[in-house]
Amino acid sequence: MVLADSEQLIEELLWADRLLLGVPMYNFSVPSTFKVYVDNIVRVNRTFTFDPTSFTFEGLAINKKALVITPSAGNFTPNTPLGSMNFCETYLRSILGFIGIEDITIIAVPNQFMPDEIRQQSIEQARVKLITIAATW
Numbered sequence: 001m002v003l004a005d006s007e008q009l010i011e012e013l014l015w016a017d018r019l020l021l022g023v024p025m026y027n028f029s030v031p032s033t034f035k036v037y038v039d040n041i042v043r044v045n046r047t048f049t050f051d052p053t054s055f056t057f058e059g060l061a062i063n064k065k066a067l068v069i070t071p072s073a074g075n076f077t078p079n080t081p082l083g084s085m086n087f088c089e090t091y092l093r094s095i096l097g098f099i100g101i102e103d104i105t106i107i108a109v110p111n112q113f114m115p116d117e118i119r120q121q122s123i124e125q126a127r128v129k130l131i132t133i134a135a136t137w
């Protein structure tokens, strides 16, 4: 049963040519529910291979694009006080890259616990970026 669910998620992933993911930052990383999804789709000989002779890995989920929207309470812009604590984005890039997805766009939506004006500004900036991306993605 567990394996059947995993197979279904992998089939869906391998079939798709675009992945649109909404992944909020939870405790500087991804939510545990998203991690469960990852644990179901990252499987040897299904979404990556491992060669024990050369000790190399190769992703099998190729020819795909991923667009990830990551809201957060804080601001994790590089070179700001919290910049080095954005394990959400680094994890997403690493794990998607590991299974072969190289074309990854991450749209951060920071400042979601800030006063409404700042929060709305952040949403608007993300919206503008997404409209631009939607034209060519």
Ligand SMILES: Cc1cc2nc3c(=O)[nH]c(=O)nc-3n(C[C@H](O)[C@H](O)[C@H](O)COP(=O)(O)O)c2cc1C
Pocket: 024, 025, 026, 027, 028, 029, 071, 072, 073, 074, 075, 112
């Ligand atoms: C359990 C939990 C942990 C969170 N951890 C962080 C965090 O480490 N950094 C941050 O900036 N925001 C954090 N947040 C805030 C969320 O990233 C923010 O509310 C985001 O907009 C979540 O979207 P959602 O409310 O639609 O799930 C956390 C929220 C929750 C519920």
